[in-house]
Amino acid sequence: MDGHSVTRTGRKDESMTGCIVFHYHVLSDPGDIAARAEALLLEQTVELSRAAASDDWVRDNIIGEVLSIEPRAGGGFAVAIAQALRTTALDPAQFLNVAFGNSSLQPDVKLAGVEPPDEFFKTFRGPRFGADALREKLGAHRRALTATALKPMGLPAAKLAALAHAFAVAGIDVIKDDHGLADHDFCSFEQRVELCQCAVAKANAETGGRTIYAPNLIGSPASVHRQFAFAREAGVGAVLLSPMLVGPGLLHELAGAAALPIIAHPAFGGSEWIAPEVLFGDIFKWFGADASIFPHLGGRFSYSRETCLSLAARLNSSAHGLKPAFPVPAGGIKTSRVREVLSFYGVDTILLVGGSLLESGEVIQRTRDFVAEAARVSKELAS
């Protein structure tokens, strides 16, 4: 009856093979950490003591294992826990539940990493399009892509469309809605999408460019599905989605059905609970993001150099047979920082420059300067 004898190789039923390993950072006194890790293990699945979870099949097939406990340099402990993959039901919400459902409520524990087995990626297939297809669509090879945002919230659809036209004329690759543009009484989703898509198509016809427009989908799931269908019908090139606001499972659902690339936005993603490279790098990609926006260091947010590099590397990676996605560093980046940012991430990046293009009336010229600088630096980095 001692559950400690259960090991990863000792499972009786291998119909859904494999374990998923979760890495946590746990604050604890050294004398308590073994018990704390055991409690964390049980909290995420059976929510019972081993004594109460006495069913043989449960003991052999559900209860996972504390793999390791290591002291961390900065204090606290790194705890690795293997859970049976089957506990996740291969469902996005239940996966997050087993990863960090109840334990997210506990201030002494952070989710620091997830290592799923191959089996996981038969369901979680990552980007439907991925970076290469996006490059193909935009006719943009061997250079960083450029992106900007329609803002501010409060402009009527016609003014946003005029702005979209200006950005497109200047040759930017991706024009996304600001993530705060919703279905407002002063600017409805449908009118905005129609006018902005029309403006971008018109500019493309004028310039021979291939700029795409990505409207922001936000609302309850039914609203988001309606918006997605409308945007697709209107001919947009991609959509923007904030998975933590609309529900991370909805990203997986849309990606499964999607005929459009999805750009994920980190809003409502929290800080210091799940490592940003795990949430915005791994998880959003696994659930289907073709590109993932995150705060570049030195902006209004506070990610470290290591976090930013790790986040981008996870998106760029083709591990697990997934298509690479684009990292989209953002947050206070200006044209004057393009060289620094591209030197940091390399050219497999979408550079998102927002507010600074709007700081004077010369939107087209400022955008042209940004696009030209991104092209110039990309060329230098490639040579």
Add this chain to the structure above:
Amino acid sequence: MDGHSVTRTGRKDESMTGCIVFHYHVLSDPGDIAARAEALLLEQTVELSRAAASDDWVRDNIIGEVLSIEPRAGGGFAVAIAQALRTTALDPAQFLNVAFGNSSLQPDVKLAGVEPPDEFFKTFRGPRFGADALREKLGAHRRALTATALKPMGLPAAKLAALAHAFAVAGIDVIKDDHGLADHDFCSFEQRVELCQCAVAKANAETGGRTIYAPNLIGSPASVHRQFAFAREAGVGAVLLSPMLVGPGLLHELAGAAALPIIAHPAFGGSEWIAPEVLFGDIFKWFGADASIFPHLGGRFSYSRETCLSLAARLNSSAHGLKPAFPVPAGGIKTSRVREVLSFYGVDTILLVGGSLLESGEVIQRTRDFVAEAARVSKELAS
């Protein structure tokens, strides 16, 4: 052009009147706090500097106002910010976006409170059923309700149903699935719901009781809608939902359509980013929870006495014309603590005792003891 002249009474367009006030706790040097509060104000809506957000209508109708900045006893500052209600689009996801979208990514700021105007509650109507209707359904007046959980994950549906039968025979009011019970390969949602509901109905027929069963809905939005329809058809008395796992907007969507009371679970709710009384007390209630589960102090979690009391009071309240909801303190509560817990919260409470009822084979007797103790203490408190 100085936006500081915009006040709440000075708005030009009053078609959607009112402001929604957000309270934040911000860590900052005293010399920087005014600029930090201004940045927080702009981050949540226009995401531009005032200079760049120069449109007259935007300035007068969108950009809110920093109402107050007060030093906090424990350090840092309490910052109150009014935003135009219209920025929320009266949509659950966009409301959270304006409340704490981008700023949630910043480690120096926590969401500490939300004060919506009356207009807000025409859309966010709170519990569809509420505490009184639940009491009526259960025939349980002037006493605390009792609840327990079917667990552990891993038991086949037939064993969970046998457990449900035992709990119901013992006279418990509400039997909910553990929030980790999903649509697993070893225990499908549909089979579990059919067998458990059947078992509870059978027990009720035997005892004349009115126990209800609340299955856990979890998955992407489409899965949750399918599960909801199935559960309703099967005749369950309520459902369990983890809004942060399935998407908070889905709670609002289901409550709007719901023919069933919804019990909210806090899983994936995080710690130290949004005050628990705001997320699990106010927001879940506003979005439609008829009861909201939260960790009682002294269990495996770490909420303070003040947090727990405030959380319960918000659920119990009938402010804003909303029906009262039930607080459901949980997390390591045993029968021996019923007196302490009920003395703390009063009888307008659902007591959730989980694992301890399963710690030996005598489930019916242990459950009867719990139910009897809750009735006894309720009676004493009422007299």
